[in-house]
């Protein structure tokens with residue numbers, strides 16, 4: 001795999017730590033720089049904002065309160081297009097990790113780290129950045145747009161369920177806005193002042209599942225060199241968004257079920273359980289027929305998670321929302337890239353409204369970014385959106401599954417992925433963008449199709 005072109009900055013005053021992380025990450029990312037003094041940050045930012053910053057929280061000798069790191073985090077988050085920040089701390093300190101997440105960090109890693117975990121956290125931050133997701137702190141989330149009938153119904157349901165503590169399951173295709181819905185529920189709930197923490201359940205290796213979600217105590221396994229809080233503890237008082245829940249192995253499902261039933265978790269190596277105080281919102285793009293298949297998903301876990309089910313309709317079923325989304329994202333990228341303000345030619349708008357958008361709003365957003373950067377004429381034309389090249393075969397709406405259709409769709413999907421990889425010259429991030437998928441979702445599909 002060729003390294004990604006993402007730029008990563010490691011901000012840590014311990015040279016050994018910074019070099020170790022740099023060596024590790026350079027295998028996957030071409031541009032990995034280190035910086036040992038936050039006072040030099042402005043000079044670095046002057047040359048370009050990195051995609052991801054790994055941020056230590058204590059620089060002056062003897063400091064362990066993390067105040068320096070939090071100040072840098074605030075500074076980074078105030079940038080017009082902030083980088084994804086992963087907090088690094090030698091002190092496995094739940095309040096500090098929670099504070100960092102509240103202030104917009106995407107994730108936190110305790111030192112000494114587990115290499116796979118660090119790589120996965122950085123990959124995930126790069127993928128989010130590539131997906132041009134809005135800044136992921138509560139402060140930066142973009143509003144859920146759309147005034148079509150289905151979207152108005154969805155917003156009314158969100159308003160009704162948000163103030164309750166009910167577990168909500170959000171269903172919908174890739175890129176349709178499930179995470180935005182989860183954020184909207186959190187923002188309108190009594191937990192809005194708490195943390196919103198998203199966990200990609202499909203990307204958690206089964207071997208580290210418990211330690212990631214429930215935490216561990218120092219010495220509980222070979223690499224457990226310090227206590228570490230899990231995601232359930234980090235989201236205490238807030239909302240835990242369990243994304244891609246349909247991709248969890250059955251063994252992991254059993255562990256999650258036990259935690260939700262007992263409303264407590266036991267960190268690995270601990271002798272006492274800790275009560276949990278999180279509202280759980282989950283999401284999956286699995287078709288409902290698959291979700292209700294006990295061989296895929298435990299019915300008892302489903303029952304725990306889906307007290308309320310919200311279905312986010314695909315964009316092709318709410319074409320009335322397309323003009324608003326186009327105008328929003330075109331002007332966002334015009335101002336972000338300092339590009340001239342252009343009108344959308346009426347014929348282009350018509351074609352874009354008729355487009356099936358297999359990658360949904362995420363794909364629309366990427367298409368707008370492309371158009372804002374590349375358009376050269378007096379107004380936007382359909383060709384500026386690069387759609388014909390990325391999806392020449394519109395994906396049909398999901399129909400009742402038969403083995404025959406399954407096979408045809410599978411073949412179509414494989415071909416489409418192969419074409420995107422070819423066009424992106426093997427660059428996974430770029431291919432994922434073309435396909436309107438998250439990087440993690442593309443990886444899973446690569447595995448599924450045996451690439």
Ligand SMILES: Nc1ncnc2c1ncn2[C@@H]1O[C@H](COP(=O)(O)OP(=O)(O)OP(=O)(O)O)[C@@H](O)[C@H]1O
Pocket residue numbers: 131132133134142143144145146172173174175176177178179180181243285361362365437438441
């Ligand atoms: N209704 C909407 N209004 C504005 N932006 C939206 C809307 N829906 C989705 N988006 C944008 O589209 C992108 C994808 O949204 P999101 O990550 O919420 O989708 P998802 O369904 O969770 O995706 P996946 O299935 O890949 O996890 C984000 O950049 C988001 O801001």
